[in-house]
Amino acid sequence: MEKRWSIKEEPHFDVEAELSAFEDIGPIIGRLLALRGITSREEAHAFFYPTLAQLHDPFLMKDMAVAVDRLSKAISSNExxxxxxxxxxxxxxSVALVYSFLKEFHPHIDYYIPDRCDEGYGISQKSIDLAEEKNISLVIALDCGIKAVDKIAYAREKxxxxxxxxxxxxxxxxxxxxxxxxxxxxDCNYPDKNLSGCGVGFKFMQAFAMRKGVAFDRLLRYIDLVVVSIASxxxxxxxxxxxxxxxxxxxxNQDPCLGLKSIIQVAGIDGKELELxxxxxxxxxxxxxxxxxxxGNxxxxxxxxxxEKEAYHIGCSINxxxxxxxDLDRNITRxxxxxxxxxxNLSHRKTTVLYQPCWHQGVIGIVASRLSSLFCRxxxxxTRTNKLIVGSARSVDGYNVYQAIEACQDLLENFGGHDYAAGLTLKPENVEVFAQRFEEVVAHTIEPAQLVPQIDVDVEIRLKDITQVFFDNLKRCHPFGPGNPKPVFVTRNVYDFGTSKVVGRHREHLMLELIESDxxxxxxxxxxxxxxxxNRIKSSQPFDICYTxxxxxNNHPLSLQLMVLDIKWKSEQ
Structure with a gap:
């Protein structure tokens, strides 16, 4: 599928010039900072040198003081x-962080993860009944619960x-x-609206530690769990x-908890500098x-x-x-x-809605993501679980699928999620009407450009701009992720040096060596x-590339390489 290259607008020249002079990072890095909303040297310093002193006061979050008071009462009352x-x-x-930290102060604490198939997402009635049986008087719900009005009412009755x-x-x-x-x-004035669920749990524990005079370093022992949640x-x-x-x-990278250490080992990535x-x-x-x-338990x-031995054993089992x-992902996707x-009928639609009762509930979110990427919609x-249909929705860049799901809420038993990913539950008799309604909502609200794969390009540069000094400054922008994506560059009119070739088991990839005419x-x-x-690369005609x-x-003499995302010739633009 052909891709659109969308080059970001030029930032304000004065801002770019000021940032470029910051620690001699140069005009290209200066522009990258400006494109990320950084407008001063002070902000650039905070971006390049983030410290924990920059964290917000957790008590700025609505209900935080009340939450800390109730937790403190539970501990002092031995609940x-x-x-x-x-x-x-x-x-x-989230559960691992809060459980581990509170276990240092309170012995009567347990954790619960609902079964994906039997209980589904969110707070379950089964868990509340179990809490009643075990004489549990306080439940801390993490990464769920904000829409559980009926379940919380049920718990209050108990x-x-x-x-x-x-x-x-x-x-x-x-x-x-x-x-x-x-x-x-x-009604919450907390300055940062984009915390992960584990991030909210971390802020709760930070507030508890502040109230109790507990050293912050004790909580920071679990900070590796927070970055795993942020990335995932x-x-x-x-x-x-x-x-x-x-x-x-x-x-x-320096001292992961034993559980993460075991996953790093079984994943074969120990010994390297880990990134997001x-x-x-x-x-x-x-x-x-x-x-x-x-x-999930x-x-x-x-x-x-x-x-350590037990952690490695569990890590191997999880692997x-x-x-x-x-295997399930591969087969269901096919x-x-x-x-x-x-x-x-699906070829003319703006959405893809598929239902098969035998599909494994655990991988439908992954499959939805793959189809959204493949068909750009x-x-x-x-799939079916017990008497209900459960589903996962994924979106394309720039389109809020949560709002589209919300517009169908009268057909749903439950739903929740984010702009680009959502979960839903509905009755079997509503599947077809939901598919039609969802199509109508999306067709009326999505922009045509959002249905075409787009590569967002930060800046045009020359191949000769790519030096080790430039790349070292580029690395200072890490970690890359949503909101701070890995920079994408365009270079125009490049040529094959004469040594480019195909590689791979099926000769499906290009190994390029590129030059500019001057x-x-x-x-x-x-x-x-x-x-x-x-063959077209070797035709001696110039072409444009976009890349990271x-x-x-692999210790190649050329220490830097381009990950080429797309190639275009003038006739195609």
């Missing part, structure tokens, strides 16, 4: 406390208090919990999240696989483990779950693609899936 969280990475890291720590968009009515900690509340839940790596991510990556992408593609999927295939058990997950290809994948500098690059362009810049990891 039994349950830490409850979602079964995904954000939820399990004399069970809830403190909700969530980061999802609230509904029209808040639950009657003791406290609802959620920066997305309309795809929240913006800006503001407070950037500060937490930098500190968390340092801990993850390593969490997204290596660590996060394995922790998620526990809840997708068996139980296994992920928490791993993350709170204090025995086997991940292999099963990959089946879904076949369904799209054979249904002529919002996708919903549905410079002897040779830059190496790799273009995955573009081996079919070799990486360090070459």
């Amino acid at each position: 039994s406390i349950l830490i409850y969280g979602d079964y995904d990475v954000d939820g399990t890291t 004399g069970i208090d809830f403190i909700i720590c969530d980061h999802h968009t609230p509904g029209a009515e808040l639950p009657e919990a003791v406290a609802c900690l959620d920066p997305k509340r309309e 839940d795809v929240v913006p790596v800006t503001g407070e999240n950037r500060t937490l991510a930098v500190a968390g990556l340092k801990k993850l 992408n390593d969490i997204v593609f290596k660590i996060g999927p394995r922790l998620n696989a526990a809840g997708r295939i068996e139980s 296994n992920a928490v058990k791993l993350l709170i483990c204090n025995d 086997r779950c991940n292999e099963t997950r990959k 089946e879904a693609i076949r369904l799209v290809a054979t249904d002529k 919002p996708s919903v994948i549905l 410079s002897p500098k040779i830059i190496r690059g790799i273009a995955f899936g573009k081996g079919h362009l070799l 810049i990486e360090e070459c990891m």
